[in-house]
Amino acid sequence: MNLSYENLMNHKISYFNIKDIASILDINLGLALVEQAYTLISQGGIDSPSKISVFLPENSDCVKAWINAMPALIKTDNVVGQKWVSVCSNNSSKNLPTTIGTILLNDAISGVPLAIIDGTYITHIRTGVSLAIGVKYFTDTHLDELTLIGAGSEARTALLAISKIRNLKKIRLFDINPLNVQSLISELGEKLNAEFVICKSAEEASYGSKCVISCTTASEPVVYKQWCDPLAFISSLSGVRDIDLNIINSSQHIVFDRTESAIKRIEALSNMHISKDKAVDLCDYIANNNQQPYLANDKGFTTYLPLGLGGVDVYIANYIYSNNNSLKQLNF
Numbered sequence: 053m054n055l056s057y058e059n060l061m062n063h064k065i066s067y068f069n070i071k072d073i074a075s076i077l078d079i080n081l082g083l084a085l086v087e088q089a090y091t092l093i094s095q096g097g098i099d100s101p102s103k104i105s106v107f108l109p110e111n112s113d114c115v116k117a118w119i120n121a122m123p124a125l126i127k128t129d130n131v132v133g134q135k136w137v138s139v140c141s142n143n144s145s146k147n148l149p150t151t152i153g154t155i156l157l158n159d160a161i162s163g164v165p166l167a168i169i170d171g172t173y174i175t176h177i178r179t180g181v182s183l184a185i186g187v188k189y190f191t192d193t194h195l196d197e198l199t200l201i202g203a204g205s206e207a208r209t210a211l212l213a214i215s216k217i218r219n220l221k222k223i224r225l226f227d228i229n230p231l232n233v234q235s236l237i238s239e240l241g242e243k244l245n246a247e248f249v250i251c252k253s254a255e256e257a258s259y260g261s262k263c264v265i266s267c268t269t270a271s272e273p274v275v276y277k278q279w280c281d282p283l284a285f286i287s288s289l290s291g292v293r294d295i296d297l298n299i300i301n302s303s304q305h306i307v308f309d310r311t312e313s314a315i316k317r318i319e320a321l322s323n324m325h326i327s328k329d330k331a332v333d334l335c336d337y338i339a340n341n342n343q344q345p346y347l348a349n350d351k352g353f354t355t356y357l358p359l360g361l362g363g364v365d366v367y368i369a370n371y372i373y374s375n376n377n378s379l380k381q382l383n384f
C-alpha cells in the first residue's frame with residue numbers, strides 16, 4: 053500500500069458517545085465554555101461561518117425536518133471541525149430526540165481527522181446555556197419568574213442553566229403535549245427550588261410576563277405581543293418562526309448570537325426584513341462589556357434570537373477532545 057495511506061492509517065481517531073460527553077460536560081462547564089467561545093468569535097480566535105441547511109424528506113408546513121452543517125475553525129488550537137445536526141420534529145413518536153448531532157474534528161494543518169464526538173448532548177447543553185447567557189446580560193438581576201413555552205430537551209437545559217444565573221421562584225409552563233410538561237417537572241422539580249405553574253395555554257403562561265422563552269418545534273407563532281409585559285425579554289430558539297412578528301417590530305433591542313449570519317438566515321427563511329439599527333451582537337457585547345451585565349430597555353421588548361453557532365459547538369467539542377483524548381481511540 054502507498055506509504056502516505058499507511059501513515060494516515062497510523063493515526064487514531066478518538067470517539068466520544070453521549071455517555072462520555074454527559075460524564076464530562078455539565079451546565080457550569082457549559083456556561084464557562086460558551087462565554088469563552090462567544091468572546092473568541094468576536095475577537096477572531098474562532099471562525100464560525102454561516103450554517104447550511106439540507107431539508108429532509110419529511111419537511112413540510114407542519115413537520116420540521118432538516119440537517120445543518122455548522123463548520124468552524126478554532127485558530128487558537130489549529131483544529132477545524134463541523135457539527136452535523138438534524139432537527140426532526142416527528143422523532144418523539146419514534147422515541148428519539150428531536151435534535152441529533154455529531155461533531156467531527158480535524159487537524160487544521162494537515163486535515164487529518166482527530167475525533168468523532170456526539171453532538172446531541174453538546175447541543176442540548178450549549179443551547180440551554182446560550183438562553184441563560186441571554187438572560188444574564190439582558191434581564192434585570194432581580195428577575196425571579198419566567199415563562200417557558202415548550203417543555204422538550206432544550207427547555208430542560210435552559211431551565212437548569214437559567215437557575216444558575218437567576219434565583220428562580222416561579223416558572224409558568226405550557227406545552228401542547230401535557231406529558232412533556234409532567235416529565236419536565238418530574239425531571240427538574242427537585243433540582244430547582246421553584247414553583248411550577250402548569251398553564252392551559254401559551255396566553256395564560258405569557259400574560260404579563262417579563263421573561264418569555266419559547267423552545268418549541270411549532271411552525272406558527274405561539275407567543276403574541278399583546279400578552280407580554282411591554283418591556284419583556286422574549287427569546288425563541290426558532291428564529292422568528294414561533295413568535296409573533298409584531299414582537300420583533302416592537303423591540304427596542306434584537307439580540308442575535310451573531311448578527312450578520314442570523315439576519316441573513318432569518319431573511320432567507322422568512323422573507324422578513326430585519327433592520328440592523330436595533331441589532332445587538334451577543335459575541336461582541338460579551339467581548340466588550342463583560343462587566344456590564346444588563347442592557348436596560350425602556351422603550352420596548354428585548355428580543356433574543358440565538359440561532360446557534362458552529363464555532364461554539366466545535367469549541368466545546370475541542371475542549372472535551374483536548375482534555376480527554378485518550379478515552380477511546382479507533383484505528384483510522
Ligand SMILES: NC(=O)c1ccc[n+]([C@@H]2O[C@H](COP(=O)([O-])OP(=O)(O)OC[C@H]3O[C@@H](n4cnc5c(N)ncnc54)[C@H](O)[C@@H]3O)[C@@H](O)[C@H]2O)c1
Pocket residue numbers: 139141144150151175179201202203204205206207226227228229232254267268269270274289290291358359360361
Ligand atoms: N437555536 C439553536 O441553537 C437551537 C438548537 C437546538 C434546537 N433548536 C430548536 O429548538 C426547538 C426545540 O428543540 P428541542 O430539541 O427541545 O425539541 P423537543 O421536541 O425536545 O421539544 C419541543 C417541544 O415543543 C412542544 N411544542 C410543539 N409545538 C408547540 C406549540 N404550538 N405550543 C407549545 N409547545 C409546542 C413539543 O410538544 C415539545 O415538547 C426546535 O425548534 C429546534 O429547531 C434551536
